[in-house]
Amino acid sequence: MQTEREFAAEGITTREGCRWVDSNIKVVLTNVTYTGNLLLQKEYIADPISKQRRKNHGELPQYYVENTHPAIIDKATFDYVQSEIARRRKLGCFANKALNLSCFTSKLKCANCGRSYVRSARKRGQYVLWTCGSKKGRGKISCGAKDVPEEQLKRICCEVLGTDAFGSDLFSEKIEKIIVIGKDTMEFHFRDGSALKKKWKTTAKKDMWTPERKALWSAYNYDGGRNGTGVGFNEYVKRKEAQSNGEESNNDPGND
Numbered sequence: 001m002q003t004e005r006e007f008a009a010e011g012i013t014t015r016e017g018c019r020w021v022d023s024n025i026k027v028v029l030t031n032v033t034y035t036g037n038l039l040l041q042k043e044y045i046a047d048p049i050s051k052q053r054r055k056n057h058g059e060l061p062q063y064y065v066e067n068t069h070p071a072i073i074d075k076a077t078f079d080y081v082q083s084e085i086a087r088r089r090k091l092g093c094f095a096n097k098a099l100n101l102s103c104f105t106s107k108l109k110c111a112n113c114g115r116s117y118v119r120s121a122r123k124r125g126q127y128v129l130w131t132c133g134s135k136k137g138r139g140k141i142s143c144g145a146k147d148v149p150e151e152q153l154k155r156i157c158c159e160v161l162g163t164d165a166f167g168s169d170l171f172s173e174k175i176e177k178i179i180v181i182g183k184d185t186m187e188f189h190f191r192d193g194s195a196l197k198k199k200w201k202t203t204a205k206k207d208m209w210t211p212e213r214k215a216l217w218s219a220y221n222y223d224g225g226r227n228g229t230g231v232g233f234n235e236y237v238k239r240k241e242a243q244s245n246g247e248e249s250n251n252d253p254g255n256d
């Protein structure tokens with residue numbers, strides 16, 4: 001994808017003046033002919049009457065002829081590219097650096113639709129959420145699965161693994177997958193075959209709060225919360241702000 005865009009940006013086109021696409025770039029990268037050598041009988045005629053051509057996957061012998069023509073790419077570079085393609089194929093989705101990868105990638109599953117959760121950063125990466133892949137791609141209508149804030153996910157993993165600090169190596173070693181069920185349950189599946197259901201409650205809003213708002217939340221609970229103050233937290237905040245602005249709050253308690 002990136003190479004495709006770079007070629008387009010630099011105005012590099014095919015011989016016919018067309019835009020290079022990924023599949024064509026791959027043909028060039030894997031064609032040994034550019035190294036000045038030839039591999040003969042890559043294809044063969046399967047049926048002499050229809051003249052249908054087939055790829056030779058070992059049905060017939062192949063002949064490798066060296067130095068048949070000037071090389072565009074040296075053989076060492078070509079071999080390196082082939083080993084890199086093989087390495088990335090083995091890595092699967094982890095080979096793509098452009099993706100937001102972490103130890104949670106492809107480990108967090110949506111119980112609702114079965115898709116993996118994907119990472120999404122908000123506010124320039126300060127706040128990271130994990131969202132069901134269907135929900136992120138096609139919106140809430142496709143899947144209403146609950147988002148999981150990354151910080152909270154780490155805290156829950158620490159509780160489950162019995163550690164003070166989160167370590168991605170330990171996580172990868174112990175946990176096979178986590179299934180996010182409904183609004184308040186995560187089902188941890190361990191590599192040893194055991195499983196554990198964990199209740200959780202999102203702290204998404206509170207994680208985004210400013211220190212002032214967090215302090216007010218503590219004060220609100222100290223005052224007894226809704227029962228003690230007679231109002232909801234938002235109303236409580238408004239009153240505190242009005243008070244600190246030197247204004248008198250005219251609102252009736254309990255009228256929240």
Ligand SMILES: [Zn+2]
Pocket residue numbers: 110111112113114115132133134135143144145
């Ligand atoms: Zn889902």
